[in-house]
Amino acid sequence: MSRAYFSYLETGLGFSLLSWQEDKLRAFILPQKSKEKALSMFQKQARFSFYLRPQEKVPFPSLEERVQNYFEGYPVSFTTYPFYLDDLPPFTREVLKATALIPYGKTITYGQLAEKIGKPRASRAVGRALGQNPLPLLIPCHRVTARYDWGGYSTYGLRFKILLLSIESRPNPGGSFSPFV
DNA sequence: ACTCGATGTCTTA
DNA sequence: TAAGACATCGAGT
Numbered sequence: 001m002s003r004a005y006f007s008y009l010e011t012g013l014g015f016s017l018l019s020w021q022e023d024k025l026r027a028f029i030l031p032q033k034s035k036e037k038a039l040s041m042f043q044k045q046a047r048f049s050f051y052l053r054p055q056e057k058v059p060f061p062s063l064e065e066r067v068q069n070y071f072e073g074y075p076v077s078f079t080t081y082p083f084y085l086d087d088l089p090p091f092t093r094e095v096l097k098a099t100a101l102i103p104y105g106k107t108i109t110y111g112q113l114a115e116k117i118g119k120p121r122a123s124r125a126v127g128r129a130l131g132q133n134p135l136p137l138l139i140p141c142h143r144v145t146a147r148y149d150w151g152g153y154s155t156y157g158l159r160f161k162i163l164l165l166s167i168e169s170r171p172n173p174g175g176s177f178s179p180f181v
Numbered sequence: 182a183c184t185c186g187a188t189g190t191c192t193t194a
Numbered sequence: 195t196a197a198g199a200c201a202t203c204g205a206g207t
Contacts, residue, residue, distance in 0.1 A: 091190055110202055114189090125189040127201040132191090144201080152201030161201090 006042065007055045008035050009064050011071045017042050018058055024084035025060070027134045030156055031071065045134065045155070070137070073170055075104045078138040088132065091122075095129040102143045105168045109147045127151065137164065 004026055006019040013031035017038040020026050027046055032038040058064050060081055070076045079100055085093045094117045102108060108116075110130075111123040119125070130141040131154045142164040145151045153161035 089191065114202090119189070121187085122189045122202095124187095124200065124202040125191085128190065128199080129201090131201055141201085146201075147203065150201090154201055158201090 004046075004052065005055050006052055007058050008038065009058070009067055011068050013071050014038075016067060018063070019046065019052075020059065021084050023059070024082040025135055025138060026084040028136060028138050030136055030160060041155075067137075071167070073167055075168070077104060078140075081138065083135060083139065085134075088134075091125065092129040092132050095126050096133060096135075096139050096141075099130065099133070099141055099144060100139045102140055104140075107143045107145050107165070109145055110151065111147060113144055131155070140164075143168075 002022050004019055004021040006017055006027075009016040009018055011031045014033050015035045015038045016031050017027075017029040017035075018025065019028070019042065027042060029038045029041050029045075032041065063078075063081060066076045066078065083096075083100070085096060088096070095113065098113060098117050109123075110126045111120075114120055114122040114126045117126075126144070127146075130144055131152075133139055133141045136142070136156065142153065142161045150158055150162060152158065
């Protein structure tokens with residue numbers, strides 16, 4: 001297995017962490033209060049057995065800037081970057097690839113996403129798969145909601161999901177947002 | 182507003 | 195291979 005790397009990104013909301021492998025994005029941690037917190041979340045999820053040293057620069061042009069712009073309220077797309085999803089189960093990959101196509105500011109339901117990948121009864125499986133998303137925000141799983149309520153956002157909590165959706169529902173940048181209350 | 186059954190995929194043992 | 199976990203859904207009350 002080829003080597004993976006990571007770097008911290010400083011945003012208006014705190015410290016994110018980005019990991020990559022084979023020139024593809026492998027993992028992303030939504031902004032945390034400290035680098036240590038972001039790192040511990042990364043280690044818990046990625047289950048890497050080897051130690052990684054943070055890199056100075058992210059080898060993806062303008063990605064850092066886009067993330068920062070996003071949290072300042074600007075509409076930003078991440079679909080131009082390659083995702084490393086190779087070690088995920090096939091169904092999970094399909095769900096995430098379809099999720100990546102949901103445009104900024106739009107939402108669909110778990111059921112609609114299930115239909116989109118040709119498994120109309122798999123809404124619940126879709127939700128379960130989204131919970132495995134290694135690239136939240138970049139693969140916008142927060143734009144998938146339940147039919148009658150917000151749905152879930154297991155690893156970061158529903159607050160964070162609603163925060164992301166509220167950012168995207170505001171056309172005016174410059175407002176202050178905080179998931180830590 | 183609430184229960185409850187059917188549902189697909191993945192992990193674990 | 196069987197059981198259990200789930201970020202669901204819709205019908206019935």
